[in-house]
Amino acid sequence: MRLLRPRSLRGLPSAAGAVLLLAALALTACGPSAADASPVATSKVDLPPSYKFVPANITIPVGTTVTWTNNDNFTHSVRLLDDGGDVMVMKPGESVTYTFDKPGLHHYDCSFHAQNMKGTVLVTGGAGSSG
Numbered sequence: 001m002r003l004l005r006p007r008s009l010r011g012l013p014s015a016a017g018a019v020l021l022l023a024a025l026a027l028t029a030c031g032p033s034a035a036d037a038s039p040v041a042t043s044k045v046d047l048p049p050s051y052k053f054v055p056a057n058i059t060i061p062v063g064t065t066v067t068w069t070n071n072d073n074f075t076h077s078v079r080l081l082d083d084g085g086d087v088m089v090m091k092p093g094e095s096v097t098y099t100f101d102k103p104g105l106h107h108y109d110c111s112f113h114a115q116n117m118k119g120t121v122l123v124t125g126g127a128g129s130s131g
């Protein structure tokens with residue numbers, strides 16, 4: 001049997017174990033996909049060429065007009081699921097707008113690609129102003 005240089009190996013196993021443990025903890029703590037749900041404060045939604053609304057979840061003050069712009073190569077729409085189900089069709093390059101007068105969470109999707117294209121508009125406020 002041989003001796004395996006005990007001096008240079010001293011302390012290494014525990015150090016390596018600590019590094020592995022820290023790496024495992026870091027991976028556990030930094031889940032990449034879960035923290036993406038908070039709405040973005042904007043009134044403009046883009047439709048890039050990938051069948052989606054960007055950002056998909058937005059927040060606006062009540063009374064704000066939201067503009068969706070279709071930058072994809074296909075016709076899409078905004079179907080206002082919580083606002084009467086109206087469908088606003090956008091050909092490539094076109095925009096549609098809608099003014100949200102009711103506070104709350106409003107869901108919409110693309111009526112042509114409802115499985116892939118969904119979004120929400122969180123409408124805030126409204127208690128302070130009259131009219």
Ligand SMILES: [Cu+2]
Nearest residue numbers: 076110112113
């Ligand atoms: Cu679509």
